[in-house]
Amino acid sequence: GENVEQHPSTLSVQEGDSAVIKCTYSDSASNYFPWYKQELGKRPQLIIDIRSNVGEKKDQRIAVTLNKTAKHFSLHITETQPEDSAVYFCAASDSGGGADGLTFGKGTHLIIQP
Amino acid sequence: DAGVIQSPRHEVTEMGQEVTLRCKPISGHDYLFWYRQTMMRGLELLIYFNNNVPIDDSGMPEDRFSAKMPNASFSTLKIQPSEPRDSAVYFCASSSIATALHFGNGTRLTVT
Numbered sequence: 038g039e040n041v042e043q044h045p046s047t048l049s050v051q052e053g054d055s056a057v058i059k060c061t062y063s064d065s066a067s068n069y070f071p072w073y074k075q076e077l078g079k080r081p082q083l084i085i086d087i088r089s090n091v092g093e094k095k096d097q098r099i100a101v102t103l104n105k106t107a108k109h110f111s112l113h114i115t116e117t118q119p120e121d122s123a124v125y126f127c128a129a130s131d132s133g134g135g136a137d138g139l140t141f142g143k144g145t146h147l148i149i150q151p
Numbered sequence: 152d153a154g155v156i157q158s159p160r161h162e163v164t165e166m167g168q169e170v171t172l173r174c175k176p177i178s179g180h181d182y183l184f185w186y187r188q189t190m191m192r193g194l195e196l197l198i199y200f201n202n203n204v205p206i207d208d209s210g211m212p213e214d215r216f217s218a219k220m221p222n223a224s225f226s227t228l229k230i231q232p233s234e235p236r237d238s239a240v241y242f243c244a245s246s247s248i249a250t251a252l253h254f255g256n257g258t259r260l261t262v263t
Binding site for chain 1: 182184193194199206207242252255
C-alpha cells in the first residue's frame with residue numbers, strides 16, 4: 038500500500054517568513070495530493086490540492102509543487118501570519134480524488150513566532 | 152450544506168462497555184470513511200464504504216470494531232467491548248469520485 042512520509046514534524050518560523058513542508062510517497066500510481074490544515078481541537082480542512090498532471094498550483098499565499106519523478110511534493114506558505122499556526126497534513130491517493138481514501142503523512146506542527 | 156455530521160462530540164465510557172459513534176455524510180457523496188486520530192499513529196483509515204457497501208476494512212484494528220452503513224445518509228462505528236487503548240478522536244469523512252474529502256468534527260472517545 039501507499040506510504041507517505043512528511044517532514045519536519047515541527048516547524049517554527051518568524052511571522053512574515055516563509056514555511057516549507059515536504060512529503061514523499063511510495064506508490065507511483067498516486068495521482069492526487071491534497072493538503073489539510075487542522076487547528077487545535079478541530080477537524081482537518083482542505084487548503085489546497087494538486088493532481089499529477091500539474092507541477093505547481095498557487096492560491097494566494099499558499100502553493101504546492103509536485104515532482105512525480107522523485108515522488109515528492111511540498112507545501113509553501115509565504116508571508117506567514119499567526120493564523121497559519123496549525124498542524125498540516127499531506128496525503129496521497131491513486132483515485133484522482135477522495136474516493137478510495139487518502140493515506141496521510143504524520144503531520145507538521147507549524148508554529149508562527151510573533 | 153451542513154457538512155458531515157458526527158455524534159456524539161465527546162464520549163467517556165468505562166472499559167468493557169459498548170460504544171457507538173454516528174455519522175451523517177454530505178448529501179450526494181457516495182463514499183464514506185472512518186478515520187482514527189492519535190498522537191502516536193496520526194490519521195489512520197479504518198474502513199470505507201462506497202454506495203453503502205464496505206470496500207476496504209483492512210484498517211479495522213480487531214474484531215471488537217465493526218461499522219455499518221444501512222443507507223446513504225447514516226453510518227455507525229461500534230466498539231464492543233471498549234478498551235483504554237481505543238481512546239482517540241474518530242473522524243467520519245465523505246466524498247464523491249474526484250472530489251476532496253470532507254471531514255466531520257470528530258468524536259473524542261475516552262475509555263477509562
